[in-house]
Amino acid sequence: MSELKFIDLFAGAGGLSEGFVRAGFIPVAHVEMNKDACDTLRTRTAFHWLKENGRAKEYYDYLQGNISRDELWSKIPQHLIKSVINTEISEETLPSIFDQIDAELATDTVDLVIGGPPCQAYSVAGRVRKDMTDDPRNHLYKHYVKFLTEYQPKMFVFENVPGILSANNGHYLQLIFDAVGEAGYELELKVLNAQDFGVLQDRKRVIIIGWKNNLDLEYPQFDKVEMKFEIAKHLFNDLPKINSGQGHWGVSEYVGKTNNYLESTGIRNGINFTTQHISRLNNENDLEIYRIAVDKWVNDGKRLHYAELPERLIKHNNTKTFTNRFQVVNHKGVSHTVVAHICADGHYYIHPDINQNRSITVREAARIQSFPDDYFFESSRTAAFKQIGNAVPVLMGEGIANKIRQMIK
Structure with missing residues (x-):
């Protein structure tokens, strides 16, 4: 089948994206407001392109201090560097983000949208520290849904902390479900633990998986990896x-x-x-x-x-x-x-x-x-x-990606 392409929103340093790349997906764009994380994504983008073209040694030259970061980035097609979009996702920036993604896509389509808005507003610790009711991060899901409306991917993966289940007595979660439904998607969620994917870490995350209404799909079953390592x-x-x-x-x-x-x-x-x-x-x-x-x-x-x-x-x-x-x-x-x-x-x-x-x-x-x-x-x-x-463990991302690939196929 043709290459499956995805957009990563609130991408961070790319743990979830790295898992999807391992599973054979191709990133169209990463959108992230933190500059350091964007620089990390650009460096990783350079690694993948150089490796695919038999030039991984040039990436390792960078790690060994033999070339500068600018020299590393200059070695790959510059549209890939520009596909890492360093901006906050907001009502004001959405048109510009769409324009940049459209330029990268050309005539291709988006198969998948992944990512999760910053979790501080949903986390239990965050709610203890201050009243998060008016925190604008509570409503970033609306922008996420606009990407679904704009690009009509077959599926999406929305990741967040377990605190989202109880935030404002479940009101925010219901708003997400309603907005996704209006955009033409069905969805289910489960709380998954990274250690069940082979990660040596007890890390629980809410993973929402959605698909277009006309697809006969259901939430995948994940086989638990038996842990024998220390x-x-x-x-x-x-x-x-x-x-x-x-x-x-x-x-x-x-x-x-x-x-x-x-x-x-x-x-x-x-x-x-x-x-x-x-x-x-x-x-x-x-x-x-x-x-x-x-x-x-x-x-x-x-x-x-x-x-x-x-x-x-x-x-x-x-x-x-x-x-x-x-x-x-x-x-x-x-x-x-x-x-x-x-x-x-x-x-x-x-x-x-x-x-x-x-x-x-x-x-x-x-x-x-x-x-x-x-x-x-x-x-x-x-x-x-x-x-x-802040990252999603790579192995967890890869395990989810492999199931999503099967579902799309």
């Missing part, structure tokens, strides 16, 4: 052992052999190095807390409660809420959910190896999100962490 043994063990404040933004060579998990997931994909294996520098107070937290978790299987610390280590007056502010990544099972707040501090993502005594690196966070090791997050360590925390 983070310390299978996900982190081949990376250089570093301490707080150490590592490299550029090249880090592997210190261990690959394994079935890294190979089968495509995290390690043929080259002998990765990048962005760099950790934060922590103060001595935090490092002592890290040692206590790791010892308690690894040896006793218990989480550290902040109020239990020696008084000299307690620096926050509030010891009754957020008592799990220091949490170790589960070394034997799957990680707790990686969120964007990892960009602000790493206390919630402490490495389980007490000898390394640090929070996890950018590369380790990316691996927990199942990004391949040659995926490069642009701009800075803080920006990279934020992009990773």
